[in-house]
Amino acid sequence: MTNPTAAMLVIGDEILSGRTRDSNMHFLAGELTRIGIMLREVRVVADVHDDIVAAVRALSARYTHVFTSGGIGPTHDDITADAVAAAMGAKIGHRADAMALLQAHYDRAGLPFNEARQRMARIPDGASLIDNPVSTAPGFSIGNVHVMAGVPNIFEAMVASVLPKLTGGPALLSQTFKLMRGEGEIAAEFAALAAEFPDLSMGSYPFITNGAHGTNLVVRGTDPGRLDQAMVKLTRLFG
Amino acid sequence: MTNPTAAMLVIGDEILSGRTRDSNMHFLAGELTRIGIMLREVRVVADVHDDIVAAVRALSARYTHVFTSGGIGPTHDDITADAVAAAMGAKIGHRADAMALLQAHYDRAGLPFNEARQRMARIPDGASLIDNPVSTAPGFSIGNVHVMAGVPNIFEAMVASVLPKLTGGPALLSQTFKLMRGEGEIAAEFAALAAEFPDLSMGSYPFITNGAHGTNLVVRGTDPGRLDQAMVKLTRLFG
Numbered sequence: 001m002t003n004p005t006a007a008m009l010v011i012g013d014e015i016l017s018g019r020t021r022d023s024n025m026h027f028l029a030g031e032l033t034r035i036g037i038m039l040r041e042v043r044v045v046a047d048v049h050d051d052i053v054a055a056v057r058a059l060s061a062r063y064t065h066v067f068t069s070g071g072i073g074p075t076h077d078d079i080t081a082d083a084v085a086a087a088m089g090a091k092i093g094h095r096a097d098a099m100a101l102l103q104a105h106y107d108r109a110g111l112p113f114n115e116a117r118q119r120m121a122r123i124p125d126g127a128s129l130i131d132n133p134v135s136t137a138p139g140f141s142i143g144n145v146h147v148m149a150g151v152p153n154i155f156e157a158m159v160a161s162v163l164p165k166l167t168g169g170p171a172l173l174s175q176t177f178k179l180m181r182g183e184g185e186i187a188a189e190f191a192a193l194a195a196e197f198p199d200l201s202m203g204s205y206p207f208i209t210n211g212a213h214g215t216n217l218v219v220r221g222t223d224p225g226r227l228d229q230a231m232v233k234l235t236r237l238f239g
Numbered sequence: 240m241t242n243p244t245a246a247m248l249v250i251g252d253e254i255l256s257g258r259t260r261d262s263n264m265h266f267l268a269g270e271l272t273r274i275g276i277m278l279r280e281v282r283v284v285a286d287v288h289d290d291i292v293a294a295v296r297a298l299s300a301r302y303t304h305v306f307t308s309g310g311i312g313p314t315h316d317d318i319t320a321d322a323v324a325a326a327m328g329a330k331i332g333h334r335a336d337a338m339a340l341l342q343a344h345y346d347r348a349g350l351p352f353n354e355a356r357q358r359m360a361r362i363p364d365g366a367s368l369i370d371n372p373v374s375t376a377p378g379f380s381i382g383n384v385h386v387m388a389g390v391p392n393i394f395e396a397m398v399a400s401v402l403p404k405l406t407g408g409p410a411l412l413s414q415t416f417k418l419m420r421g422e423g424e425i426a427a428e429f430a431a432l433a434a435e436f437p438d439l440s441m442g443s444y445p446f447i448t449n450g451a452h453g454t455n456l457v458v459r460g461t462d463p464g465r466l467d468q469a470m471v472k473l474t475r476l477f478g
Contacts, residue, residue, distance in 0.1 A: 014457065015268070016268055016277075016278045017278070017411065018265060018268030018270075018271075018272050020444070022264070025283070029254070029255055029256060029257030031257075039256070040285055040290075041282065041284055042249075042254075042281075043280065043282050043283075044281035046280075047442065051279075073422050073445060074426045075422050075426045075429060075443040076429070076430035076433055077433075077442045116423050120423075174256065183313050184350075184353065185350075187313045187314045187315070187356075188354065191314065191315035191355075194315055201252060202315075203251075203316045205253060206312060207390070208392075220252070
């Protein structure tokens, strides 16, 4: 059994300008790994309609799932919903189900459900809503594209709404062997070991602690038995 | 005068698996903004030759500069140099200048300059070396592609070596107006203001503090006078 694949599309000038440090990518990467969906690519693009459309099309054609973050609020720079609709060839308008959710929310809060707020009910035809337990305005899934808010706590809540509906794969496991030797010293034996285990992926990540060179050797795969075998061999080689 | 554009390509399974949280993107975004180079797109891809080649080709054709991070160490999973050479149609081999740098480095350290370490001297023909004051193994620039290490302190040192050689543009300035009102309340007036200043880019970023909704209105552009005019109007509207 193979693992489904995924890409993430982060939409936002504020990430590209360096004003805001994205945290959604790291969060989503961890969550997908846990349920056995393999994140294969991430793109960050600006708040530009054509750039969003092109990225959604490219990623949605290539991967099992696409997760987007950002650009679904009430202001003029929130253009993700319209761009995703265009990319997927869907019509978009103020949808009754989303209007009802938001109307009730603003009624409860005693705030006017004005034109800007109604923008957040623009949902493509055929999409299903993604629950937003934090601030009500929904995300949506259309085809294999899941559209979510950029604000981290809302993004995380929407991910928690969406992931249980998706079919994962065998959990993507990893084990780390840390040794206080430079990468260049162990590279040849590590490469030979990697060649012995073509079903596992092996990576090496150098670090420096108090001036001393060390390396984390990371073994990834879905078969716990094979991971254990590789770790036993690693320990024999470098332990 | 317009600003040069840039893309970044982050190479590494460890980012996509959620094991490591990337920090190079945020660092580079800030540095580029400071010198007036506009970061327009970021991609993160796995340690897969064809994926790296395709991304380098696409980004290098579209933007003034491409900056890569990751995959230039001595181990079997370090395949960036060869992939970039392939993308740029250049030959690659152990280059004499890089061999000499590394030989001297390992001689000083009293460590063998073995085959794995010699891998780090694989530099495409026609590339110029990027200085690595931290651990010697150089990055390189070929055409408009600048290839750097993934380890954050080495990446940052290489960025400091490369950026002074590039032609920037007018500094990309931004000013922020923070107000304790929800986005949906101010969206209409903010959109009208943005339409008055087509030469500036205006974005709105909601936050929640102690249960209260607030918004940062961010104005970006290169003309300090125009930014000031916009801020005066923002203050009059929402101050």
